[in-house]
Amino acid sequence: MREAREGPNAVLWVLVGLLTLACAAGGMQVAHVRDARAEDGVQHGRYGAALAAAKAEATAFANVDHASADEDLAAIAAGATGPLKERYTTDADRIAASLTTNEVVTEGTVLWAGVVRVDASGATVLVATTGTRSDRRTREPIARDLRLRLRLVAVDGTWLTSAIEQVD
Known part of the structure; x- marks a missing residue:
């Protein structure tokens, strides 16, 4: 048992x-x-923040007027870092003088943007803009579409553009 x-x-x-x-x-x-x-959740946050920063930088890049060149170049520099920021701060006077001499006016809006890659340290975003450009030669605005690749880096919790390249 x-x-x-x-x-x-x-x-x-x-x-x-x-x-x-x-x-x-x-x-x-x-x-x-x-x-x-x-x-x-963290990755989605990175994605959204990088996308918003790239759209803002592309908008600043596509909208430059010789009459407000200092402010427009400062807007580009505000969203930039590294050599790109240096270009739009150190060379701002020279760029503004060229814009004024040539009476350059660019206007544009972001049509679409997409994140190609994003991680904790950086992101690559493609942006398509449409708009116009006029200068002393053209006098009338002509259509201008830009396709841009923006490389962004996270600096103290803020996404800043380190490079803007035109792509076909």
Whole structure:
């Protein structure tokens, strides 16, 4: 009779052990899903912030008027960092003089923008703008569409443009 009692106890202990393992595995899975959701939230935040910064910089880049050149160049510099910022601060007087001499007026709006890559340290965003450009030669505004690749870096929690390139 002693053997009969040990059989059910052993089966119960095996079931308890299996249930314990199942609970532990389930808990690890829940923790993994929670961590993945948190990382997704961080990544979505990066994506949105980089996209907004790129659109703002492209808008500033596409809208420059010789009559407000200092302010317009300062707007580009405000969203920039590194050599790009240096160009629009150090060379601002020279660029403004050229804009004034040539009576340059550019106007543009962002049609679309898309994030190509984003991580904690940087992002690449493609932006399409449409607008016009006029100068002393043309007198009348002519259509101008730009396709831009902006490279951004995170600086103290703010996305700043480190390079703007025209692409075909």
